[in-house]
Amino acid sequence: MVAAVVSAVVAASSWSALSAWSASTGTTPFDRLLGGHHGAAVTEADGVLPDSVTVFDGGYAGVAHLDPGLLRALRKAATDADDEGVELFVNSGWRSPEYQDRLLRDAVSTYGSEQEAARWVATAETSPHVSGEAVDIGPAAARAWLSGRGAAYGLCEVYGNEPWHYELRPQAVDHGCPTVYPDPTRDPRMRSGQTPRSRPGG
8 A cells, every 4th residue: 555655646746847848848648658667669650749849741641630620720820829939849749549548557656546547648538639639739839839829729628737738629719718628637528529620619
């Protein structure tokens, strides 16, 4: 019992440090964790992206397979942000089911349980990344710009614990973004398998 508690504390502490590091660098925690675990290899064909990929880099599957409406909104926002000296990078976009499964396994290994991992990573069956309807944006300056202006493009932050995660909510252009969920476990889609577009408010 003591060993389990200690293990959980160490995992949580490691994750807190990794999240803080990610906030400063613009990468997302699981993009970094992916390189440090064993298992079936995933490649750019699965949606893995190198550093400094923009929404205009359609040669990468992680960008090319994004929902067309989401990609149009991102490109418009990125163009306007660039005019203000802010560059938007895509740290993660579309992911293959295999890539998503790998991230989930890494999360379970880090947190020690599926319940804790679910606060950060969805299953391949429910993840909007797998359907091409979510992006993780960086660096911090880009997220700050999009947080203040994203609604005008229909781009909304969805989870309070993942300020890098954005999805398309067309109604936000006129009505503003819906209230964010604290984390993915509070999102009804993660339980029901609904698609992002079926969520109230978008």
